[in-house]
Amino acid sequence: MTRTHPSALSRRAFCLCCVASSGFAATSGLTPRQAFAEARGLVSLIKDSAATSPIVVHKLRHNVSVLEGSGGNIAVLTGPDGKVMVDAGIGVSRQQLMKALANLGPEPITTLINTHWHFDHTDGNTWLNSVGAKIIAQDNTRKYLSEVQRVEDWDYNFLPPAADGIPSQTFADALDLKLNGISLRLKLYAPAHTDSDISVNFAEANIVHVGDTFWNGVYPFIDYSTGGSIDGTIAACDVNLAAATADTVIIAGHGQPVSNKSELKEFRDMLVGVRKNVATLKRQGRTCDEIVAAKPTAAYDAKFGAFVIDPGFFTRLVYEGV
Numbered sequence: 001m002t003r004t005h006p007s008a009l010s011r012r013a014f015c016l017c018c019v020a021s022s023g024f025a026a027t028s029g030l031t032p033r034q035a036f037a038e039a040r041g042l043v044s045l046i047k048d049s050a051a052t053s054p055i056v057v058h059k060l061r062h063n064v065s066v067l068e069g070s071g072g073n074i075a076v077l078t079g080p081d082g083k084v085m086v087d088a089g090i091g092v093s094r095q096q097l098m099k100a101l102a103n104l105g106p107e108p109i110t111t112l113i114n115t116h117w118h119f120d121h122t123d124g125n126t127w128l129n130s131v132g133a134k135i136i137a138q139d140n141t142r143k144y145l146s147e148v149q150r151v152e153d154w155d156y157n158f159l160p161p162a163a164d165g166i167p168s169q170t171f172a173d174a175l176d177l178k179l180n181g182i183s184l185r186l187k188l189y190a191p192a193h194t195d196s197d198i199s200v201n202f203a204e205a206n207i208v209h210v211g212d213t214f215w216n217g218v219y220p221f222i223d224y225s226t227g228g229s230i231d232g233t234i235a236a237c238d239v240n241l242a243a244a245t246a247d248t249v250i251i252a253g254h255g256q257p258v259s260n261k262s263e264l265k266e267f268r269d270m271l272v273g274v275r276k277n278v279a280t281l282k283r284q285g286r287t288c289d290e291i292v293a294a295k296p297t298a299a300y301d302a303k304f305g306a307f308v309i310d311p312g313f314f315t316r317l318v319y320e321g322v
């Protein structure tokens with residue numbers, strides 16, 4: 001376990017401090033410490049909700065299913081090589097997930113792939129490893145999960161998982177696997193939502209899990225502290241669109257999990273539209289607060305504004321990158 005210099009981490013720890021410093025603090029006039037309490041409350045809220053929410057199972061094709069209800073959307077491929085999971089969800093969902101997984105078939109869970117390092121995709125790593133899953137991820141996911149995320153401003157330590165929750169097999173750019181008769185391709189994006197994002201393609205099924213490069217029907221979080229940006233997120237959408245056909249099932253990281261090229265295109269066009277509006281106002285010399293007040297997301301709020309990343313917070317995330 002290593003400790004990075006606090007100043008390098010002052011904005012890290014997933015959305016904790018971003019929510020606190022740029023979202024709640026600015027919109028509700030809280031002091032930083034109060035705002036942090038709000039942010040910590042949000043994480044508790046996500047965990048509490050995962051603990052009680054039922055897992056909804058969406059059966060797709062070629063023995064691929066999606067489990068919805070524990071943090072990020074989870075893909076599962078079943079077959080004689082054992083269950084292959086893409087993302088681990090939140091640890092407190094263990095009992096609910098076990099039930100849903102058992103209903104998909106009797107085989108053990110042998111493989112877990114993390115799409116990126118955020119806790120709502122990796123918090124379940126430790127229990128999944130304890131039941132036999134080998135964890136595979138991109139190099140940066142392993143790196144971030146191996147560090148204490150000390151956030152000095154908020155006097156907060158975001159602890160890494162136990163050692164057995166850290167990916168044991170990693171890769172730099174791409175990894176090809178053949179499991180349960182399906183050709184799996186794990187591929188790193190250029191920095192997008194973070195600099196650890198990968199897609200997981202199930203070739204014969206024409207299904208792809210694109211992780212948090214796509215939030216279906218909701219504004220996305222963008223993690224600038226670990227390499228994410230609005231432009232990188234748009235570029236990842238373009239990569240996803242270029243690879244998809246009309247028949248491709250696209251699994252989104254958040255929002256309605258079972259999606260397609262046309263919904264992804266709507267998401268991409270929203271990102272481009274908001275980026276343009278925010279950049280125009282910023283070029284005119286407006287402050288971040290003034291730009292939030294000008295509501296540059298207004299045309300999209302009815303469709304995308306109903307999730308945890310609200311219009312004001314999303315505007316701030318875009319502002320940071322233009």
Ligand SMILES: [Zn+2]
Pocket residue numbers: 116118193212
């Ligand atoms: Zn994420």
